[in-house]
Amino acid sequence: MTQFKISPSILSADFARLGEEVRAVDEAGADYIHIDVMDNHFVPNLTIGPLVAAAIKPHTQKPLDVHLMISPVDSIIPDFAKAGADIITVHPEATLHLDRTIQLIHSLGCKAGVSLNPATPLNVLDYVLENLDLVLVMSVNPGFGGQSFIEYTLRKIEAIRKRIEATGKAIELEVDGGVKVDNVRRVADAGADVFVAGSAIYNTPDYAATIAAFRKALAG
Ligand SMILES: O=C(CO)[C@@H](O)[C@H](O)COP(=O)(O)O
Numbered sequence: 001m002t003q004f005k006i007s008p009s010i011l012s013a014d015f016a017r018l019g020e021e022v023r024a025v026d027e028a029g030a031d032y033i034h035i036d037v038m039d040n041h042f043v044p045n046l047t048i049g050p051l052v053a054a055a056i057k058p059h060t061q062k063p064l065d066v067h068l069m070i071s072p073v074d075s076i077i078p079d080f081a082k083a084g085a086d087i088i089t090v091h092p093e094a095t096l097h098l099d100r101t102i103q104l105i106h107s108l109g110c111k112a113g114v115s116l117n118p119a120t121p122l123n124v125l126d127y128v129l130e131n132l133d134l135v136l137v138m139s140v141n142p143g144f145g146g147q148s149f150i151e152y153t154l155r156k157i158e159a160i161r162k163r164i165e166a167t168g169k170a171i172e173l174e175v176d177g178g179v180k181v182d183n184v185r186r187v188a189d190a191g192a193d194v195f196v197a198g199s200a201i202y203n204t205p206d207y208a209a210t211i212a213a214f215r216k217a218l219a220g
């Protein structure tokens with residue numbers, strides 16, 4: 001039976017109370033803490049850097065799932081590893097040498113992920129998939145929380161699930177953007193096993209009840 005994981009995105013948290021907001025989703029049953037790092041270059045928004053990731057780290061025992069939307073990306077990766085990132089995910093468009101970037105992440109003792117934008121073709125995974133710990137499918141265009149799920153990404157999730165099965169390796173398939181209680185079952189049916197949810201969790205009054213609703217939808 002698939003072990004589903006919920007990774008609340010702190011992008012929709014109250015940044016003035018970030019430590020408290022991280023503890024709250026941890027205690028509410030989060031499996032990972034998803035940290036969206038944006039540079040106003042690769043994506044049209046600007047969020048947080050390694051100093052803030054390091055400040056978050058003592059507030060949770062859950063793995064920090066760091067999604068880097070930064071270009072170029074390599075030079076900042078060691079700072080996120082030092083800050084306590086457990087999983088570091090990059091976009092292939094943000095590095096000239098994807099294999100080198102994956103090797104760099106592993107050399108720092110972190111798990112490595114590659115994220116595909118909605119329109120990014122699957123062939124970037126052809127030679128690197130078996131070296132990855134995680135594939136992150138963007139189901140919105142990256143840059144903002146609270147956008148609507150792009151339906152055609154379900155086909156992409158299905159195709160990547162098949163490729164992962166063919167490797168025989170335990171590579172996680174994470175989906176990020178517009179994931180809600182009322183669509184998470186379809187995303188899981190397409191083959192995802194890790195679900196990022198920002199606004200769907202942080203914009204509700206009771207995080208534990210919302211995460212429980214996600215798990216109920218996944219169990220049904
Ligand atoms: O990486 C991103 C956006 O670029 C995401 O992690 C969002 O933060 C998800 O937010 P919701 O769509 O769940 O509100």
Ligand SMILES: [Fe+2]
Binds near residue numbers: 009035036067176196
């Ligand atoms: Fe993200």
